[in-house]
Amino acid sequence: MRLAVITSILVAIGVVGIVIYDRLPPQHSPFAAIDPQRPIGLATARQLGRLENRPDSCRAALERAGMLVAPIADRRDGEFCGLTGAVAVQRSAILWSDPPLQLSCPMAAALAVWEKQVVAPAAQRHLGSRVSRIEHFGSYSCRRIGGGRSGRPSEHATGNAIDVGGFRLADGRRVTVRGDWGGDTAAAAFLHDVHDGSCRLFSAVLGPEYNAAHADHLHLDMGPSTICH
Ligand SMILES: [Zn+2]
Missing domain, CATH: 1.20.5 (Single alpha-helices involved in coiled-coils or other helix-helix interfaces)
Structure with missing residues (x-):
């Protein structure tokens, strides 16, 4: 019974x-599967994380996002740098400054979600405008953390990171991390919102409050370390 x-x-x-x-x-x-057209949910970061080592699912995610990419042939540059299954971004929801982004596929997929679900809504909310261009300081770059001769390789060394310096708005305004992070302005609120929203997608997000080396950009990466600072 x-x-x-x-x-x-x-x-x-x-x-x-x-x-x-x-x-x-x-x-x-x-x-x-990750759907870049949907708002960020409880499982979005996990869905993005699963794209590592799943090139077919990752390409499909970029397609769903409407991100146009060209594959980059696998390459090794020295002892710890290189690209595997990486892509060159040719067109995405928001225009990027030159040079063209060279990124690991999961990093490109995370950026596609970020443009649509973090940057665009934050710009509307705080600045009442569309973002017409994102200014970056580099994606793939063969170097160690801090740029020195010793230490751990940077996530940039495998195309798994990007440094975002600022945003050009459709109404002509320009918002930069160096110039607008501090203070009580709508531009500052926008940048802080972008920073916090980034932490819902990327494994590591480092901004001006992390250290002086990040005073002028937000570092976003999909590496193994988890940090939001
Ligand atoms: Zn960086």
């Missing part, structure tokens, strides 16, 4: 679980 009651309760919990799971929007479901 008792066993029958317990079994019925477990079955009921299972059925309710399946119904809830089935109705879960894909951005909250860890097993769904």
Whole structure:
């Protein structure tokens, strides 16, 4: 008798679980594929993380985002630098400054979500404008953290990172991390919102409050370390 009651309760919990799971929007479901058109959900970062070592799923994600890329042939540059399965971004939702971005595929996919779900809404909210161009200080770059001769290789050394310096708005204004991070302005609120939103997608986000080396940019990467500072 008792066993029958317990079994019925477990079955009921299972059925309710399946119904809830089935109705879960894909951005909250860890097993769904990343959809860059959807707002960031509970599972978005995990879905992006899963793209590592899954080149086909990653390319499909870029396609869904409408990001146009050209594959870069795998290459090694010295002892710790190189690109594997990387892409050159030719066109995405927002224009980027030169030189063209060279990124690992998961990093490109994270940026595609970031443009649509972090940057664009934050610009509308705080500045009432569209972002017409994102200014960057580099993506793939063969160097160590801090740029010295010793120490850990930077995530830039495998195309897994980007440094964002500022934003050009459609109405002509320009917002830079160096000039607008501090203070009580709409531009500062926009930058802080972009910083915080980035932490929902990238594994590492470093800005002006991390150290002096980041006074003029936000470093975003999809490396193994998790930090939001
Ligand atoms: Zn960086």
